[in-house]
Amino acid sequence: MITLREVTLRRGVKVVLDRATVTLQPSEKVGLVGRNGAGKSSLFALLAGRLHADAGDLAMPPRWRMAEVAQNMPETDDSATDFVLQGDTPLTEAQAQLASAEAADDGHAIADAHHAISDAGGFDARPRAQALLMGLGFKSVQLDAPVNSFSGGWRMRLQLARALMCPADLMLLDEPTNHLDLDALVWLEAWLQRYDGTMIVISHDREFLDAITKVTLHLEDAKLTRYTGNYTAFEEMRAERMQQQQQGYEKQRERIAHLQKFIDRFKAKASKAKQAQSRVKALARMEKLAPVLTAADFSFEFREPLSLPNPMLALEDVACGYDHTVIVRGIDRSVLAGQRIGILGANGQGKSTLVKTIARMQPALAGTITEGKGLAIGYFAQQEMDVLRPDDSPLNHMIRLAREVSPHAREQELRNFLGQFRFEGDMVNQRVGTLSGGEKARLVLAMLVWQRPNLLLLDEPTNHLDLDTREALSMALNEFEGTVMLVSHDRALLREVCDEFWLVAGAGVRPFDGDLDDYQRWLLDTAREQAKALREQASNAPAASGNRKEDRKAAALLRQQRADQAKPLRRELIRIDNRLGVLFSERDTLEAGFANEAVTPAELADSGKRLKLVTDEIESLEHRWLEISEALEGLAEA
Numbered sequence: 001m002i003t004l005r006e007v008t009l010r011r012g013v014k015v016v017l018d019r020a021t022v023t024l025q026p027s028e029k030v031g032l033v034g035r036n037g038a039g040k041s042s043l044f045a046l047l048a049g050r051l052h053a054d055a056g057d058l059a060m061p062p063r064w065r066m067a068e069v070a071q072n073m074p075e076t077d078d079s080a081t082d083f084v085l086q087g088d089t090p091l092t093e094a095q096a097q098l099a100s101a102e103a104a105d106d107g108h109a110i111a112d113a114h115h116a117i118s119d120a121g122g123f124d125a126r127p128r129a130q131a132l133l134m135g136l137g138f139k140s141v142q143l144d145a146p147v148n149s150f151s152g153g154w155r156m157r158l159q160l161a162r163a164l165m166c167p168a169d170l171m172l173l174d175e176p177t178n179h180l181d182l183d184a185l186v187w188l189e190a191w192l193q194r195y196d197g198t199m200i201v202i203s204h205d206r207e208f209l210d211a212i213t214k215v216t217l218h219l220e221d222a223k224l225t226r227y228t229g230n231y232t233a234f235e236e237m238r239a240e241r242m243q244q245q246q247q248g249y250e251k252q253r254e255r256i257a258h259l260q261k262f263i264d265r266f267k268a269k270a271s272k273a274k275q276a277q278s279r280v281k282a283l284a285r286m287e288k289l290a291p292v293l294t295a296a297d298f299s300f301e302f303r304e305p306l307s308l309p310n311p312m313l314a315l316e317d318v319a320c321g322y323d324h325t326v327i328v329r330g331i332d333r334s335v336l337a338g339q340r341i342g343i344l345g346a347n348g349q350g351k352s353t354l355v356k357t358i359a360r361m362q363p364a365l366a367g368t369i370t371e372g373k374g375l376a377i378g379y380f381a382q383q384e385m386d387v388l389r390p391d392d393s394p395l396n397h398m399i400r401l402a403r404e405v406s407p408h409a410r411e412q413e414l415r416n417f418l419g420q421f422r423f424e425g426d427m428v429n430q431r432v433g434t435l436s437g438g439e440k441a442r443l444v445l446a447m448l449v450w451q452r453p454n455l456l457l458l459d460e461p462t463n464h465l466d467l468d469t470r471e472a473l474s475m476a477l478n479e480f481e482g483t484v485m486l487v488s489h490d491r492a493l494l495r496e497v498c499d500e501f502w503l504v505a506g507a508g509v510r511p512f513d514g515d516l517d518d519y520q521r522w523l524l525d526t527a528r529e530q531a532k533a534l535r536e537q538a539s540n541a542p543a544a545s546g547n548r549k550e551d552r553k554a555a556a557l558l559r560q561q562r563a564d565q566a567k568p569l570r571r572e573l574i575r576i577d578n579r580l581g582v583l584f585s586e587r588d589t590l591e592a593g594f595a596n597e598a599v600t601p602a603e604l605a606d607s608g609k610r611l612k613l614v615t616d617e618i619e620s621l622e623h624r625w626l627e628i629s630e631a632l633e634g635l636a637e638a
Contacts, residue, residue: 309372378453437464
């Protein structure tokens with residue numbers, strides 16, 4: 001078991017743990033929750049031995065093997081499969097033992113090493129590693145691709161697979177759901193439910209925590225409190241405890257009134273759609289948790305839009321992509337005032353591309369986008385630095401924004417406004433590049449609120465938000481009078497906010513008739529159909545006729561057909577390779593230019609914008625390159 005007795009832990013002058021006492025039993029699955037900055041990662045570092053307690057005792061079995069998701073981005077030419085295999089430390093140690101024994105020509109040691117490799121499951125390790133990669137969304141053609149060929153989000157998936165590969169007694173997972181789409185997230189839930197070791201996970205995904213944890217540790221004000229139950233049970237117990245202790249009923253009633261407005265708005269829709277029915281359940285849960293929401297020191301609301309054009313915009317035969325590479329085509333959709341649209345689809349299908357096109361961040365490649373008169377778009381980028389400048393302060397950002405949308409705003413007014421989003425004192429002058437992910441996300445939210453939009457385009461807004469801030473965002477979105485289009489892997493936020501869903505798949509966009517549970521079933525059905533199609537394709541080879549001459553003729557005809565199908569794909573692959581060579585060279589030149597002190601701020605800004613376009617095009621072309629390679633591999637196998 002793991003035991004903390006009167007443990008005190010400091011980071012600099014900040015007390016992270018103050019005389020914390022808690023016991024975790026073997027095989028318990030634990031959710032560690034608390035606000036950003038509360039010290040959750042510091043507690044992980046203490047358990048992993050990277051930090052030592054300032055006072056008290058930490059006891060855990062000395063022979064326990066520990067697995068942890070490394071946060072650094074790997075730089076290696078090793079294949080994806082080999083990189084994940086290296087996470088199996090018993091196997092790696094046994095293989096090193098074998099290499100040493102062979103070098104010494106020690107027969108007994110060689111035999112012992114082979115036994116160790118067998119005990120470590122070495123003979124089926126590669127298929128196990130590849131199964132992990134496939135579960136996390138990698139395609140078969142990517143299994144042997146070098147790690148350096150993957151983007152940052154995919155490399156973090158590789159780090160997760162590497163941690164899961166280790167036969168650990170204790171697994172520490174810090175935000176494992178970041179960079180995952182829903183199908184990979186559902187697969188990870190199932191895998192972790194089968195894991196029989198002790199697990200502690202930090203996550204801001206409520207439904208993920210509910211699915212895999214049975215114990216919750218709450219870290220608040222340097223106090224560590226154990227609750228028996230998943231996150232929902234913790235919230236209810238905490239709400240009951242706070243209700244018993246709470247004295248500020250005036251503030252509580254004010255927040256309950258907001259919740260009641262939230263509930264009244266959607267109750268009438270409960271009989272019309274599954275989405276509305278699931279939403280009413282979410283609202284009922286929020287009503288029970290009023291004391292918890294009341295205690296949160298952060299809340300905000302979107303100001304009433306100046307106008308509500310209807311329709312907000314109309315897309316007619318629109319194609320989205322980068323340069324001449326189309327990712328989504330044939331979009332014929334209208335966005336109406338007051339709609340709450342959740343955008344579903346796997347990574348790489350074009351969700352962010354669609355949102356960026358609507359947000360005017362990139363032009364449509366074909367078709368027409370007609371905007372309603374008075375349309376005011378507020379865009380939350382998945383990568384906050386798409387809209388933030390790392391060398392500017394929060395106050396600089398607000399001053400620049402105010403010049404564009406409200407030139408008469410005074411600096412003190414902007415400072416007070418930033419204070420509502422927890423930017424107080426000297427923090428308003430801190431460089432954005434030094435802010436945490438959660439602080440950057442709050443700054444983007446502040447900028448959205450100030451713009452007074454009537455259409456909100458939110459691309460993964462919760463990636464760096466703690467649970468309290470997510471709850472505040474959910475409430476603000478439901479009180480917002482304009483239109484919301486939301487891309488998110490946070491199922492709780494999708495359920496609470498969205499009335500309808502669009503599905504981006506197969507290079508198109510269509511309405512999805514169902515709720516998130518239906519979508520998860522659709523993902524499973526789609527995976528089964530794809531597997532079935534591959535099996536049928538493999539079994540559809542023409543049967544031998546018994547006439548060798550005819551068989552050779554048929555085989556030659558089949559080979560020619562496959563070659564004809566492969567030619568245009570190979571030509572496109574060559575074009576992509578040539579284009580990528582040009583883009584890689586331009587990217588290197590742009591990145592080198594940032595170190596040139598003679599470059600003016602305006603030139604830096606232009607270079608930053610161009611670098612963003614180049615990077616996006618590279619990612620899109622790499623995605624297409626993998627698709628073509630997979631198709632060519634399929635033709636070769638056939």
